[in-house]
Amino acid sequence: MKNINSVFVGLLLAMSSCNFFTLDTPNDPNNPSLGSVSQNASRTQVQNLVTGLESRHRDYLFTVTALFGTLGRELWYLNASDPRWQTDWLGMNGRQATVNMFGYLNTYQQPYFAIRQALTVIDAVNNTNTFTTEEKNAISGFSKTLMAYQYLIVAMGQYENGIRIDVKDVQNPGPFLPLAESFTQIKRILDEGNTELGAGGTGNFPLRLTTGFTGNGFGTIAALRQMNRAIAARLAVYRQDWQGALDAVNASFYSATGSLEAGPAHTYGAPPDAFNPLFFVRNAAVSTLVVVHPSVLRDTIAGDARVRTKFFRRTAAVSVTSDGTPLAGQYQDNRYAANTSEIKFFRNEELILIAAEANAQLNKTTEAVAAINRIRTAAGIGNYTGATTKEALIDEILFQRRYSLWAEPWGHRWVDLRRYDRLNATNVDVSLDRGTIFKQLARPQAEINWDEYVKTR
Structure with missing residues (x-):
């Protein structure tokens, strides 16, 4: 994939000593100006912008996965060279998630x-005659789908702080909106993205996408709409819109009997592309490594195939000591064959x-248990035999999510416990790291500074 730095044009939101929403003046004569694509952009220019969007779409992955995973204690990112990966992220010795939190x-x-x-892609494609109306709808709908995914990442980190949605005018961003x-x-x-994709024709997406989409069956307009509805299903669960979640699931690429691995992907490659940031050489003699949290191993069901396939047992544990507290991980991620x-x-x-969760919440016990059993059977741990009350089913679903979605590029465990008001010492084991349980991250200082500046201008 072409790196975004070679194709991204103008008006980036930049974290700086001044403010988050600052004009970033291009100083590379080889890169186009915003003006060159805002009116009458060529097909090649818009293609480059979409390639850049795919690249930007993956840039959150390591920090969100490692930090959110640490906060939910599904993993530790052990780093002997800089103890702040442990001291700050784990909240050791009473540290808090402040604006000065590391990384x-x-x-x-x-x-x-x-x-x-x-937003740049949408402006460019809507202000050129190079594309048909259907093609414009398809490209705009795809862009809005990825936008929504990215907004949801910010919301998961900021939570009750709220987030800015209106960021089109970088010199006059909209207010922070409450979570709801x-x-x-x-x-x-x-929904706008889904509607636009629906008006985008019936064939393939009009521009080139990476194999993360096309190689996984998401190169068509219809499949991209299914991806949009999958993201909508995740959002509906967060909003506790249980029927909306089921409706979105049924319109997505969901398959009760199909491959659990089906879905779109971020792609990686050798330079000038980026390597897979979650890949670490198995059993390498290193002092920096993402390791499985000991509580995940402790709480597993015997014979769970997810544990056997996702986790690699090292010959020697990786160990660090931070603030006088020793931390050691014997198991590392085993999901990726190469960098x-x-x-x-x-x-x-x-x-x-x-x-499963939406059905359980709607007291559709038979459907919920059937979905649970699909997951349990694939994991080799047999059908569910516990109670079928709503509370018992939710307990089971959260347990299965812990292992099925371990270290996915989202931090599901932390998010799941928080949305069920279970973000406590019963579910988040801090006994080994002597850390703090964080509910959310801090609003960045640059955002605070910007709002103070706006009050005085």
Whole structure:
């Protein structure tokens, strides 16, 4: 994939010493200006913008996966060279998630870079005669789908802080909206994207996409609409719109009997592309590594195939000591064969679990148990035999999500526990790291500074 730096044009949201929403003046004469694509852009220029959008779409992945995964104690990112990966992210010795927290800004900054790129794509394609009306709808709908995905990342990190939705004018961004209203606006963007994709024709997407889409069956307009509805299903669960979640699942690429791995992916490659950021050489003698949290291993059901396939047992544990507390991980991620392996950003397995949760919440016990059993059977742990009350089924679903969605590029465990008000020491084991349980991340200082500046100008 062509790196975004070679194709992204103008008006990026940049974290700087001044403010988050600042004009980033291009200083590379080899890169086009915003003006060159805002009116009468060529097909090649829009293609480059879409390629750039795909690249920006994946830039959140390592920090969100590692940080959110750490906060939910599904993993540790052990780093002997810089203890802040442990001390700050785990909240050791009473540390809090403040604006000075180490390394968290990419959970905010990178999604907004992608959102701004999508807005540039939409402006470019809507202000040129190079494309047909159907093609414009398809490209705009695709861009809005990825925008919604990225907004939801920011919302998951900021939570009760709220987020900015209106960022089209970087010199006059909209206000922070409360979480519920942010969800409503993200749904609006998703629905607009779905409608536009629906008006985008019936064939293939009009521009070239990477194999993360085309190689996984998402190169057509119809399949991209299914991807849009999958994201809508995730959002509906967060909004506790259980019927809406089922409706979206049924319109997505969900399959009760199909491959759990089906879904679109982020792609990686050798330079000048980027390597898979979650790949670490198995059993390498290193002091920096993502490791499986000991509580995940402790709580597993014997014979669970997910544990056998996802986790690699090292000959020697990776150990670090931070603030006098020793941390050690014996197991590392085993999901990726190479540093160029793709990473699925949404899978059918999650859709099945969403269907299970929504059905349980709607007291559709038979349907919920059937979905649970699809997951359990695939994991080799047999059918569910527990109680079928709503509470018992939700307990089971959250347990299965913990192992099915471990270290997915989202941080599901932290998000799941929070939305069920279970973000506590009973479910988040801090006994080994002597850390803090964080509910959300801090609003970046640059955002605070910007709003203070606006009050005085």
